[in-house]
Amino acid sequence: MSQQNSPQKNFPKNQSLPGEHPKEKHDHETIRFPQGFLWGAATSAHQVEGNNTSNDWWEWEQKHQPFDLRSGQACDQYNRYESDFELIKSLNHNSHRLSVEWSRIEPLEGEFDQAEIDHYIKVLKKLKELNITVMLTLWHFTLPKWVADKGGWENGKTVEYFVRFVKKIVPEIADFVDLWVTLNEPGVYIYETYIDRAWPHAKKSWLGQVKTFLNLTSAHKKAYKYLHSLFPAGKPVGIANNILSFESYHKHSFKEQITVSLNDLLANHLFYFFTRGTHDFLGINYYFHIRFKGKRWTPQKSEIGGQIHDVSDLGWEIYPEGIFEVLTDFADDIPIYITECGIASTNDDRRNRFLISYLQEVARAIKAGVNVRGFFYWSLIDNFEWHLGFEPRFGLVEIDYKTQQRHIRPSALVYTDIIQNNGIPHSLLRFLGHTVQAEEVLEKREKEMEKKQEEISNFNNIEIANKS
Ligand code: GCO
Numbered sequence: 001m002s003q004q005n006s007p008q009k010n011f012p013k014n015q016s017l018p019g020e021h022p023k024e025k026h027d028h029e030t031i032r033f034p035q036g037f038l039w040g041a042a043t044s045a046h047q048v049e050g051n052n053t054s055n056d057w058w059e060w061e062q063k064h065q066p067f068d069l070r071s072g073q074a075c076d077q078y079n080r081y082e083s084d085f086e087l088i089k090s091l092n093h094n095s096h097r098l099s100v101e102w103s104r105i106e107p108l109e110g111e112f113d114q115a116e117i118d119h120y121i122k123v124l125k126k127l128k129e130l131n132i133t134v135m136l137t138l139w140h141f142t143l144p145k146w147v148a149d150k151g152g153w154e155n156g157k158t159v160e161y162f163v164r165f166v167k168k169i170v171p172e173i174a175d176f177v178d179l180w181v182t183l184n185e186p187g188v189y190i191y192e193t194y195i196d197r198a199w200p201h202a203k204k205s206w207l208g209q210v211k212t213f214l215n216l217t218s219a220h221k222k223a224y225k226y227l228h229s230l231f232p233a234g235k236p237v238g239i240a241n242n243i244l245s246f247e248s249y250h251k252h253s254f255k256e257q258i259t260v261s262l263n264d265l266l267a268n269h270l271f272y273f274f275t276r277g278t279h280d281f282l283g284i285n286y287y288f289h290i291r292f293k294g295k296r297w298t299p300q301k302s303e304i305g306g307q308i309h310d311v312s313d314l315g316w317e318i319y320p321e322g323i324f325e326v327l328t329d330f331a332d333d334i335p336i337y338i339t340e341c342g343i344a345s346t347n348d349d350r351r352n353r354f355l356i357s358y359l360q361e362v363a364r365a366i367k368a369g370v371n372v373r374g375f376f377y378w379s380l381i382d383n384f385e386w387h388l389g390f391e392p393r394f395g396l397v398e399i400d401y402k403t404q405q406r407h408i409r410p411s412a413l414v415y416t417d418i419i420q421n422n423g424i425p426h427s428l429l430r431f432l433g434h435t436v437q438a439e440e441v442l443e444k445r446e447k448e449m450e451k452k453q454e455e456i457s458n459f460n461n462i463e464i465a466n467k468s
Pocket of ligand 1: 047185188241285340378386
């Protein structure tokens with residue numbers, strides 16, 4: 001274009017063009033969270049304590065898992081709780097979620113071990129000395145062996161056993177607990193036991209599933225009632241429930257939409273429906289985004305992976321928008337705590353991106369009016385990931401299992417930065433944006449899983465051969 005015909009040529013500099021608007025100021029402000037927000041991390045007894053020899057998991061591990069997939073001394077937190085809690089404090093967490101191990105407290109039917117009760121008093125006291133808000137889970141997946149031998153949660157009597165245990169332990173430790181979680185993820189427990197059948201007492205039984213579900217709802221309701229008889233005026237009680245974000249591939253597919261609704265009802269809402277009126281808060285554990293495709297009624301493993309988004313070392317899709325969705329879906333009059341949310345990754349840069357992008361979505365949900373009161377990252381330290389052993393690395397703090405040395409990962413410091421600001425400083429947003437290809441991770445993961453499967457079946461074949 002010649003100078004002559006240039007559109008700028010004769011256009012007066014100060015005259016505005018139609019559609020022009022004032023330049024938006026980029027404010028570089030911190031994304032703030034509400035005052036008093038709880039910031040912490042979560043663990044569970046069997047996954048970190050070590051040597052929980054009186055529970056059903058321990059027994060099952062010795063029988064069905066090769067040596068490297070057994071909990072053993074785990075993170076030895078039973079002995080190292082003091083230094084671990086000091087670490088929490090040094091990272092500036094203002095709260096912590098942990099659980100007590102029923103099988104230590106009542107290793108034999110009706111026989112309570114006072115020395116173990118005293119141990120938990122010391123553990124919780126230590127947290128209070130450090131001025132840390134305590135969220136305590138009363139049941140996190142493991143059962144004393146004697147309870148499991150009588151049929152576990154399928155047996156209606158287990159509700160009475162559980163309530164008797166709760167009535168014993170709660171008065172002893174109540175002074176040091178701020179929030180109670182009666183049960184952890186009833187749905188995941190049922191799924192892993194009866195559908196995936198990867199956990200102790202694995203079996204195919206529709207009736208077993210239904211009984212377990214109903215007994216768990218009744219255990220929660222009774223524990224709730226009891227806790228409120230002790231603390232009518234305070235000490236909120238809830239559960240920690242695994243809430244999944246479901247979506248269909250095709251908006252026009254009626255079948256896919258029905259699948260989404262059914263799964264949402266069964267996995268996310270049913271337990272709350274059966275226990276309505278007995279939750280002072282909603283505890284949400286958020287990990288999964290699942291897209292349903294085609295004719296299938298249930299999610300298939302391959303669809304859980306991220307064809308579009310990044311994935312964790314376990315192949316779980318990283319989908320920050322999902323946490324916004326579940327939070328807005330569950331928005332109610334009662335407060336919400338994110339009782340677990342985390343990523344298994346040896347790539348700490350990925351954990352940084354995870355933390356920042358998920359917390360951004362939590363902040364967005366709060367801005368949209370959802371009453372979120374706290375966030376507990378899963379997990380404080382790498383730990384025993386149930387049937388998968390120690391390979392998945394969820395920790396803000398890395399563990400060298402040979403020496404039990406703790407190493408603070410950079411992401412733990414990013415989290416501390418967020419906690420100190422009670423928000424996400426703008427400078428942290430620079431962590432977003434690099435992507436690791438999902439295919440790469442999934443391919444590696446598939447190979448690892450094949451290897452592991454082979455190890456497990458070799459182990460079981462040797463066991464069978466030894467027995468015959
Ligand atoms: C669960 C538990 C934790 C897990 C965590 C990571 O969801 O199964 O609450 O015990 O370790 O969720 O899978």
